[in-house]
Amino acid sequence: MIEQPGIQKAQENLLYIRQTLEAASQLTAVPGKALMATGFLALVCAAVNGFVIGAPWNTPADPRLSLSTWGIVLGLSLTIVLFGIYRKSRQMRIPIHPPLVRKLLWSLCPALFVGALMTGLAVQTDNLNWLPVIWLGCYGAAVTNGGQVSVPPVRYMGLCFLLAAAGSALSSPETGLAWIALGFGWLHIVFGAYIARRHND
Numbered sequence: 167m168i169e170q171p172g173i174q175k176a177q178e179n180l181l182y183i184r185q186t187l188e189a190a191s192q193l194t195a196v197p198g199k200a201l202m203a204t205g206f207l208a209l210v211c212a213a214v215n216g217f218v219i220g221a222p223w224n225t226p227a228d229p230r231l232s233l234s235t236w237g238i239v240l241g242l243s244l245t246i247v248l249f250g251i252y253r254k255s256r257q258m259r260i261p262i263h264p265p266l267v268r269k270l271l272w273s274l275c276p277a278l279f280v281g282a283l284m285t286g287l288a289v290q291t292d293n294l295n296w297l298p299v300i301w302l303g304c305y306g307a308a309v310t311n312g313g314q315v316s317v318p319p320v321r322y323m324g325l326c327f328l329l330a331a332a333g334s335a336l337s338s339p340e341t342g343l344a345w346i347a348l349g350f351g352w353l354h355i356v357f358g359a360y361i362a363r364r365h366n367d
Contacts, residue, residue: 189342203358273314
């Protein structure tokens with residue numbers, strides 16, 4: 167039986183609508199190369215902390231200089247990733263709709279807010295040894311939750327961050343910088359390379 171042209175056109179329209187709705191409900195424009203860049207930044211900062219100024223939790227004097235380096239890396243990483251998302255969404259011709267942005271913010275912000283709050287408490291109470299666990303754990307929770315509206319590798323990366331946080335919690339404070347380098351450095355590089363290969367950047 168030959169399909170009528172009108173039926174075929176209706177099916178094509180329904181398929182287009184379905185693809186549009188799926189794109190609007192998920193962030194598919196995850197920039198793998200941008201994640202890799204943030205990983206390299208984290209490794210550079212870890213090297214500076216390890217060989218030049220010391221990690222915040224290993225600095226006997228004022229830790230503000232060491233903390234400020236991670237603040238700079240955080241700001242640069244956010245800029246790189248946001249620009250990467252914008253560039254990839256333009257390349258894929260998939261607009262990022264406001265409902266998706268709200269969904270992402272609801273997914274990411276609670277855990278990140280807790281991380282910022284606990285970081286402040288750790289600094290005020292001079293318990294800086296817990297910073298690697300706080301940073302890795304809260305970031306991992308945020309990424310795992312945000313990965314529910316993104317491509318699957320993002321969720322797996324978040325789970326790996328949670329495992330790194332657990333490893334840091336069970337290790338001595340002297341290994342904190344190594345866990346930070348593993349998480350924010352190598353995990354971003356490895357998963358970023360995988361996303362760049364499998365999801366076209």
